[in-house]
Amino acid sequence: MPVYKVAIKAQFENVTDLEAPGEDFQYCIKTQCNTCNEVSEKWQYVSGDEQVEMPGSRGTCNMLYKCKLCNRVNTMDVLVQKKSCTQQTTSPK
Numbered sequence: 001m002p003v004y005k006v007a008i009k010a011q012f013e014n015v016t017d018l019e020a021p022g023e024d025f026q027y028c029i030k031t032q033c034n035t036c037n038e039v040s041e042k043w044q045y046v047s048g049d050e051q052v053e054m055p056g057s058r059g060t061c062n063m064l065y066k067c068k069l070c071n072r073v074n075t076m077d078v079l080v081q082k083k084s085c086t087q088q089t090t091s092p093k
């Protein structure tokens with residue numbers, strides 16, 4: 001299963017830290033099918049504290065979605081234990 005990192009770009013003023021707090025943080029994402037590369041039209045939410053049964057008794061995952069184009073069922077987990085924050089600072093021009 002591939003692992004993806006979330007990256008954001010923002011301009012802050014008087015902010016010292018930015019993080020996704022706790023396992024219940026909801027990431028708002030668009031998904032892309034692993035088989036046909038179809039991108040979902042709607043934004044979806046995935047959270048590390050939600051558990052969904054995977055078909056065929058393969059355990060649980062944090063998110064399950066069925067591709068509208070090829071009908072493949074894709075799953076996703078939030079790796080809460082690997083969550084860390086790094087920052088690159090640049091000065092505004």
Ligand SMILES: [Zn+2]
Nearest residue numbers: 033036067070
């Ligand atoms: Zn697909």
